[in-house]
Every structure is written in structure tokens, then in C-alpha cells.
Amino acid sequence: EVQLVESGGGLVQPGRSLRLSCAASGFTFDDYAMHWVRQAPGKGLDWVSGISWNSGSIGYADSVKGRFTISRDNAKSSLYLQMNSLRAEDTALYYCAKVVLRFSPSDAFDIWGQGTMVTVSS
Amino acid sequence: EIVLTQSPGTLSLSPGERATLSCRASQSVSSSYLAWYQQKPGQAPRLLIYGASSRATGIPDRFSGSGSGTDFTLTITRLEPEDFAVYYCHQYGSSPPITFGQGTRLEIK
Numbered sequence: 441e442v443q444l445v446e447s448g449g450g451l452v453q454p455g456r457s458l459r460l461s462c463a464a465s466g467f468t469f470d471d472y473a474m475h476w477v478r479q480a481p482g483k484g485l486d487w488v489s490g491i492s493w494n495s496g497s498i499g500y501a502d503s504v505k506g507r508f509t510i511s512r513d514n515a516k517s518s519l520y521l522q523m524n525s526l527r528a529e530d531t532a533l534y535y536c537a538k539v540v541l542r543f544s545p546s547d548a549f550d551i552w553g554q555g556t557m558v559t560v561s562s
Numbered sequence: 563e564i565v566l567t568q569s570p571g572t573l574s575l576s577p578g579e580r581a582t583l584s585c586r587a588s589q590s591v592s593s594s595y596l597a598w599y600q601q602k603p604g605q606a607p608r609l610l611i612y613g614a615s616s617r618a619t620g621i622p623d624r625f626s627g628s629g630s631g632t633d634f635t636l637t638i639t640r641l642e643p644e645d646f647a648v649y650y651c652h653q654y655g656s657s658p659p660i661t662f663g664q665g666t667r668l669e670i671k
Contacts, residue, residue, distance in 0.1 A: 475660070485599075485607065485650055487660040499658030540612055546654045548597035548612035550619070555606060 442466035449556030462536030469517035478532035566663035585651035595655030
């Protein structure tokens with residue numbers, strides 16, 4: 441079964457850091473670009489960051505550029521999001537998502553995890 | 563950045579009726595890199611349509627997508643009770659940034 445499981449969320453004070461992880465199974469992780477998408481409580485979907493299959497291409501939303509860093513470890517079939525200088529507006533459920541096609545630079549997201557909640561509050 | 567505007571914000575229909583959801587882009591979406599997702603409360607989004615008109619694996623044929631350029635449509639023929647949810651469009655042709663529409667809530671009338 442193709443599966444993504446996020447972890448690492450929690451309650452953190454403004455200005456602090458948090459590292460999210462996404463463990464993949466059931467597919468050849470090395471072959472697919474991966475993304476992080478967040479959803480604030482009661483709000484819509486908001487793309488955060490994406491990374492190509494070989495980490496050669498990385499992109500960020502303007503709202504997190506310079507504060508968040510995406511990375512992956514293909515040997516461990518894992519995706520990460522290092523979040524620094526967290527703000528109240530970063531409070532959201534963070535999903536990792538897999539793209540449809542192998543080696544595709546631009547693609548829809550066919551598999552999503554269940555998300556990990558990040559709450560930024562003092 | 564390509565802004566996606568979905569309409570209507572809320573659509574009230576009865577089971578068995580036809581639903582037509584719109585997604586309009588502020589600029590042309592290259593190569594029809596436009597997807598549609600369904601999200602139910604407490605669940606992750608589910609991919610319905612990609613490439614503007616290709617159904618994802620396991621999606622019933624009552625769901626169809628159409629459009630190109632700046633105007634896209636998701637059509638659900640013969641609504642089933644399980645189809646009432648929030649629907650999002652998503653463009654991935656001009657990235658970064660990838661963008662989503664604000665969503666259309668499909669509710670039971």
C-alpha cells in the first residue's frame with residue numbers, strides 16, 4: 441500500500457524551530473518529486489515547498505522563503521521540512537504529498553499523508 | 563504568481579443533480595497543468611482530475627474535467643451523497659509558486 445506518514449508537529453513558541461518528517465512506503469520514493477502543503481484551521485490549501493526526485497530543484501512559497509528548508513533522504517524514503525523563525529500564521533496542518541508521474545518536474549499530487557499539526561503560540 | 567478563483571463559493575444541490583464548478587486563472591495555465599481535488603472533513607485531499615481532464619486512478623466517471631488557458635470546469639453528473647465536500651483546483655504549470663483556488667463547498671440542498 442502506498443503510504444505517507446507525517447510526524448514532528450506540535451506546539452511551539454513564536455521564533456522557535458520545528459522539524460517535520462514524512463515517511464514514505466509502498467512506492468519507489470527516489471523516483472518522485474515531493475511537496476509540503478499546509479492548511480490553516482478552517483481554511484484552504486496552501487503550497488509550502490517542493491523538491492525534485494534528486495533534490496536538484498527546490499521551490500518555496502514566498503511566505504516561507506528564507507525560514508523553511510525542504511530536504512529528502514532517498515536512502516531512508518523520507519522527506520523533511522525544517523521550519524525556523526516560526527510565526528503564528530504558520531499554524532496549520534502540514535501535509536506531505538507525492539506527485540503522479542516519475543521524474544516529473546511539474547505534476548499533480550496523487551498521494552497525501554494525514555498531516556501533522558503545527559501550532560505556533562506563546 | 564497565478565491566482566485561481568473558484569466559483570461559486572458554495573453550491574447547494576440535491577443528490578442526482580448535476581454540479582458544475584468553475585476555476586478561473588489570472589494567467590494562462592501552461593500545458594493545462596490543472597488539477598482538481600475533493601476534501602471531506604477530517605480527511606486529506608483526494609486527487610480527482612489532473613492535466614485538466616484526466617481522471618485519477620479509481621475516480622468514478624461521473625467526475626469530468628474540461629477547459630484550457632484560463633478557464634477550467636469540474637463537472638459531476640448525477641450527484642451521489644458521498645460527493646458533498648469541498649473541491650479545490652490547483653495549478654502546477656507555473657512553479658514556483660504552485661497555487662490552489664480558495665475552494666467550492668458543495669452542500670446538500
